[in-house]
Amino acid sequence: MSYADAIARFAAALTDGADAAVPVTAATRGNLGYYRGNVQANRSSALQSAFATVHALVGEAYFAALAQAYQRAEPSTSGNLHDDGAHFARFIATFQPAQSLPFLADVARLDWAMHRAHFAADLPAADLAPLQNLAADQFGLVAFALHPAVDVVRSAHWPVHAIYAMHHGGPAASLDTGGEAVLVMRDAIEGIDHASAEFTLALQQQHNINNACEAAWQIAPDFDPGPVLGTLFGRGLITALHLPF
Numbered sequence: 001m002s003y004a005d006a007i008a009r010f011a012a013a014l015t016d017g018a019d020a021a022v023p024v025t026a027a028t029r030g031n032l033g034y035y036r037g038n039v040q041a042n043r044s045s046a047l048q049s050a051f052a053t054v055h056a057l058v059g060e061a062y063f064a065a066l067a068q069a070y071q072r073a074e075p076s077t078s079g080n081l082h083d084d085g086a087h088f089a090r091f092i093a094t095f096q097p098a099q100s101l102p103f104l105a106d107v108a109r110l111d112w113a114m115h116r117a118h119f120a121a122d123l124p125a126a127d128l129a130p131l132q133n134l135a136a137d138q139f140g141l142v143a144f145a146l147h148p149a150v151d152v153v154r155s156a157h158w159p160v161h162a163i164y165a166m167h168h169g170g171p172a173a174s175l176d177t178g179g180e181a182v183l184v185m186r187d188a189i190e191g192i193d194h195a196s197a198e199f200t201l202a203l204q205q206q207h208n209i210n211n212a213c214e215a216a217w218q219i220a221p222d223f224d225p226g227p228v229l230g231t232l233f234g235r236g237l238i239t240a241l242h243l244p245f
Helices: 003-016 032-050 052-058 060-073 088-094 104-119 129-133 160-166 194-204 209-217 226-234
Strands: 143-146 151-154 181-185 188-192 238-242
Touching (some): 032 052, 032 104, 052 104, 052 160, 060 088, 088 104, 104 181, 151 194, 160 181, 160 188, 181 194, 194 209
Antiparallel strands (some): 181 188
């Protein structure tokens, strides 16, 4: 058996309990349960930290069971525990016991976006001076690179921003108010309308301003890009300019 195969069997045993297949001494095999318990505890702790709003919504016991089910379904593929919840929202969406909380998966998506934003690389803001020399008809042709700590979360049906705020000291959320979009930044979020979300996502994909506006106008014909651009410029969230001239 190769070293790689031995390590793979050891890793699998920490998830599925197939201790007999691990090529170790009998004494070591008897201690695999301790390794398994430590791995599960560390993964559960990391998930609870990353998904604080989900944890607040469902409580300690439910979250512990959810985390254990996720670990069985999604073996870890990274040595960095900060990566461990990448598929948690998708898992919740298909996990039958969670179907009574249909908003939970979208809340998990928001938690994860905030988690990723917190640990994203720290890049300097772009020099915006070249924009001052552009003619009015040139500005719309500019594209940007957004900071890696920027993300957008949209829920078609659930007020995810209000739910998050409720569990972090805000007023009670009403599930009847419909879907919401959230602009996620480093350690901050801002509720935005769906046209602003579409505009920001288009910029994130490095479409120019004109094309991003066209995408937003499909949702709201009166969309004004000014407030979104003001936030991105004002918070230093533009890391590069792409000028086509």
